[in-house]
Each structure stands twice: as C-alpha cells, then as structure tokens.
Amino acid sequence: MRALTAKGAATRQRIVAGAALLMREHGPANVGLDDIRAATATSKSQLFHYFADGKADLLLAVATYEAEQVLAEQQPMLGDLTSWPKWEAWRLRVIERYDAQRQKCPLTALTAQLGMANPAVREIITDLYERWHAHIAAGVRALRESGEIGAGVDADDAATEILTAITGGATLLQATDRISYLEVSLRQAIDGLRRPPE
Amino acid sequence: MRALTAKGAATRQRIVAGAALLMREHGPANVGLDDIRAATATSKSQLFHYFADGKADLLLAVATYEAEQVLAEQQPMLGDLTSWPKWEAWRLRVIERYDAQRQKCPLTALTAQLGMANPAVREIITDLYERWHAHIAAGVRALRESGEIGAGVDADDAATEILTAITGGATLLQATDRISYLEVSLRQAIDGLRRPPE
Incomplete structure (x- = not known):
C-alpha cells in the first residue's frame, strides 16, 4: 500500500x-x-x-479490519489480564461476543470468499492468532508473577491451550450452532491454570 | 435415500x-x-x-463418507481409550493424521463447497462431533473407573476440552500451516486429565 x-x-x-x-x-x-x-x-x-x-x-x-475487530471487541480486558476478576470479565466478553455472532463470523465469511490459499489472507489470520496468543500469554505471565498460579506454568503453552479452546469452541459453534462447547472449553482451559502441574 | x-x-x-x-x-x-x-x-x-x-x-x-473417515482414521485407538498407553497411541495418531493432511482437509473443502448454511451439511458435521465426543468421553470414564484419574473428573466436560483442543488446533493449522498449536493443545488437554481438580 x-x-x-x-x-x-x-x-x-x-x-x-x-x-x-x-x-x-x-x-x-x-x-x-x-x-x-x-x-x-x-x-x-x-x-x-x-x-x-x-x-x-x-x-x-475488510479482512484486515475484521481481524482487528476480533481483538478490539475483547478490549480492554484482553490487554490487561492481570488478576482473576479481569480474566473472568474477559471470559464473559468472549462468550458474549460469540453468542451474539453465532454462526455469522464476518472474518470466516471473508476468508471463505478470498480462499485460505491466498498468502495475504493467511498472513492476516496468522498475525491475528499471534497477537491474540501474545495477549493471553502476557496475562498468564502476570498471574505467575503475582503468585496467583504456579511458577512452573509455561505461559506460551497455556496461552496455546486457551486460544485453541476458543477457536475450537468457535469452530464447533459454527458447525452445530451450540455455544456449550465454547463455554465448557474456555472455562476448562482457564481453570487449568489454577491446577498444579502433575 | x-x-x-x-x-x-x-x-x-x-x-x-x-x-x-x-x-x-x-x-x-x-x-x-x-x-x-x-x-x-x-x-x-x-x-x-x-x-x-x-x-x-x-x-x-462424499461429505458423509469423509466424516466417517475422520473417525475411522483414529481407530482402533479412539474406540478403546482404556489406558494411558492407549491414549498416547491415539494422541500420536491424531497428530500424525493432521500432520500428513496439513491444510488439505477433505471435509473442510466439501463443507466449504456445500456451504455450512445447508442443513444436511450441518447434520453431518454435528453428528461427527457428537460421535467423536462420545468416544473421548467413554475413554475418560474408563480412566476414571480404573482409578487412573480422579473420581471428580466430569467426563463430558473433559471430552469437550479435548475435542475443542483438536478442532482448535486444526483450525490454527489450516490458517497458519503450523502443527505446533495442535501438538501443544492436545498434549495440554490430555495432561489436564491427570491434574487433580482445584
């Protein structure tokens, strides 16, 4: 440009x-x-x-714009996951957003139209996931540093678990029109942070 | 028919x-x-x-056939998740399958062609997820009954966590061509079974 x-x-x-x-x-x-x-x-x-x-x-x-919206709609919570109440507020926002959107994900409609084989599309989506992951990982680190979760929690792995819980729950929502998968997966993934490693 | x-x-x-x-x-x-x-x-x-x-x-x-293949390719492991070594063999099969397939998911290509708005498509996909979920939940119950995991583990919730880890990891694989998301998400979700509830 x-x-x-x-x-x-x-x-x-x-x-x-x-x-x-x-x-x-x-x-x-x-x-x-x-x-x-x-x-x-x-x-x-x-x-x-x-x-x-x-x-x-x-x-x-428009795809770039909609990818921005995905993160923007989770703010300010997503950028400030520094305490359990803030995680909980973010979790509720995520559920609320997908529940409102249901099967009408604007970004999915755009990438389907453009085709995932398009390298520019892949870059937009990869960048979205990387930034989303970085926000969540920063939140896991904040909990670790304040002693809310164990020092042994790997922030990047935990962030991947939480991010895939969202994308997986959203994929099942799109396919089945049921939000329960997303509700359970996100709750389980966040609860996983509290559990001590084996 | x-x-x-x-x-x-x-x-x-x-x-x-x-x-x-x-x-x-x-x-x-x-x-x-x-x-x-x-x-x-x-x-x-x-x-x-x-x-x-x-x-x-x-x-x-063909979509019905490919949905069958998704489960068939995970057998016999998926239908017999009764011990940790069997879970591990299944986990490896899932990773191997997605690693071989990468961004070329036949079922995704078919549903994109048919459109997820098509009720017959939705039924095929919903049915696939329900059967997949039932297999995993049966495996969680088997571990619980043999005392390998805590009696308090909710088998359906745990199965949802594991299934969304797969679909979420697969979604990120399709978008980014990186299998690491799926590897981490599935390992974390299965490891989560071993951790005692908070």
Whole structure:
C-alpha cells in the first residue's frame, strides 16, 4: 500500500468500515463495488485510488479490519489480564461476543470468499492468532508473577491451550450452532491454570 | 435415500469412494459428474439412479463418507481409550493424521463447497462431533473407573476440552500451516486429565 496522507488514510478507513458493515449484513459475495460506493458516498476514481485492484483489494482490507475487530471487541480486558476478576470479565466478553455472532463470523465469511490459499489472507489470520496468543500469554505471565498460579506454568503453552479452546469452541459453534462447547472449553482451559502441574 | 439391495449399496459405496478420491486430489469444485463416471466406470443412468439430484447429492454423500473417515482414521485407538498407553497411541495418531493432511482437509473443502448454511451439511458435521465426543468421553470414564484419574473428573466436560483442543488446533493449522498449536493443545488437554481438580 502506498503511503497515505492523514486525510487519505481517514477516507480509506471510512470506505473499509462502510464496506465491512455491508458485508456483515449481506455477505461478502453479495456486495459489489457500486453498493460500497453508494453506501460510503465515494466516487469511482476515489475507490480506484485506494483500491487499485478493485474488489479483491477491498476484501483484503475488510479482512484486515475484521481481524482487528476480533481483538478490539475483547478490549480492554484482553490487554490487561492481570488478576482473576479481569480474566473472568474477559471470559464473559468472549462468550458474549460469540453468542451474539453465532454462526455469522464476518472474518470466516471473508476468508471463505478470498480462499485460505491466498498468502495475504493467511498472513492476516496468522498475525491475528499471534497477537491474540501474545495477549493471553502476557496475562498468564502476570498471574505467575503475582503468585496467583504456579511458577512452573509455561505461559506460551497455556496461552496455546486457551486460544485453541476458543477457536475450537468457535469452530464447533459454527458447525452445530451450540455455544456449550465454547463455554465448557474456555472455562476448562482457564481453570487449568489454577491446577498444579502433575 | 431409498432402500438399496446389498449389491446396490456396494455399487453406491464404490462410486462415493471413487468420487472422494478424485475430490481429495483435485478439490470438490474441480470434479464433474463426467470425471466421476469415468473414474468409477459408471453409466449416466447408474449415476442418476443412486444420485438423483446429481452433483449436490454426490457432494453430500462424499461429505458423509469423509466424516466417517475422520473417525475411522483414529481407530482402533479412539474406540478403546482404556489406558494411558492407549491414549498416547491415539494422541500420536491424531497428530500424525493432521500432520500428513496439513491444510488439505477433505471435509473442510466439501463443507466449504456445500456451504455450512445447508442443513444436511450441518447434520453431518454435528453428528461427527457428537460421535467423536462420545468416544473421548467413554475413554475418560474408563480412566476414571480404573482409578487412573480422579473420581471428580466430569467426563463430558473433559471430552469437550479435548475435542475443542483438536478442532482448535486444526483450525490454527489450516490458517497458519503450523502443527505446533495442535501438538501443544492436545498434549495440554490430555495432561489436564491427570491434574487433580482445584
């Protein structure tokens, strides 16, 4: 992406947010460039200026935006997992978010549309998981440093356990429309932190 | 599906297995009815006899078949999780299976093609998860009954934790091409059985 002025970046962001909203409502496959132009009051030349490759460019930009939303919707809790009550507040937020979303994950719809074989898509998703994992691992370390959990807990492994509990629970939610898998998996994974190692 | 004679069922199964092989190799979107007829030496009228709705019917039959394969590839271990060595053998089989498959999950390709909004697809996937969960829960109960793990372990919750560790690890494998998430999540989830409850 070329460097943008502050005004240019704001315009681009406005188009992306508008496109994201349309795609959440109608599905990425059913939203055309004309719909986006109309909804965001953008001219053809403006759209081309920011997204030279047209819809493929815009889909990637919306996927990046939606990946940001996944983390943003867990904040401020996710960035401050420094005590049990804060972990509990985060856990409830995660459940609430997936319960509201159910089978309509905007990011899944976008990656299905773009295809996971697309390296740019993989980079967006890999980056999301890495940042998500880093936040959780920082929270595990905070508990360890304050003596709330054992000194022997491996923060990165524990964070992987918790993150896969979420993605696995979300995968089963998408397939079965039941949130109980996610509720149980996340609770179990977090409770696992409290248990002493064997 | 109408009732089939034994011979009819065998023919149908032969077509489905042949179609599954083609779809694994070329992707479900790139396999036509003519390819399947050629590969399985089936006439048009035979194909129509078993799959009246054509490709949509066949895709569902292949999805059912591939869902069976997911469990079959974990046998005989999955059906006999009665001791720690057997759990360990199963764990290794699961990792081996996903490591071989990597990002090429045949069932994911089929469900993407058919769409998770399709109730028949959802039923296939929900049924797969329920049977998978039941096998794991039976294994947890076996450990509990032989005193290998605490009497207080909830078998269904523990099975959910282990199943979501697999689906979550597999989701991250598909997105990132890294198997380490799955290795860690499954090991942690199984180790969790050994830890006494808080």
